[in-house]
Amino acid sequence: MGDNDFCASLLSLRELGSVEASIRSAKSRAEVSRILDGHELTTDEFADTFPDLAKTVQELPDDTFPAP
Structure with a gap:
């Protein structure tokens, strides 16, 4: 079983x-990070499951503002 299957x-x-x-719909990589944390996903799991979306996320701005 591969990582994606897991x-x-x-x-x-x-x-x-x-x-x-x-x-x-996220506007920044920081927002994506909060979403992944909320679903208890690591960035590696995300990249393995959604490789094309992970590439798109890299193009988002890096938001350094704290979460609301």
């Missing part, structure tokens, strides 16, 4: 869809 087995398809939708 991550997908921990999260339901509905939750994976929610993670993807939230990250697609």
Whole structure:
């Protein structure tokens, strides 16, 4: 079983869809980090599960403001 299979087995398809939708609407890498933390996903798990989206996230600005 690959890393992608392991991550997908921990999260339901509905939750994976929610993670993807939230990250697609994120405005900064800091916001993405908070989303991943909220779903208890590591950046490696995220990159393995959503490789194309992970590349897109790298283009987001790095927001250094603290979380609300």
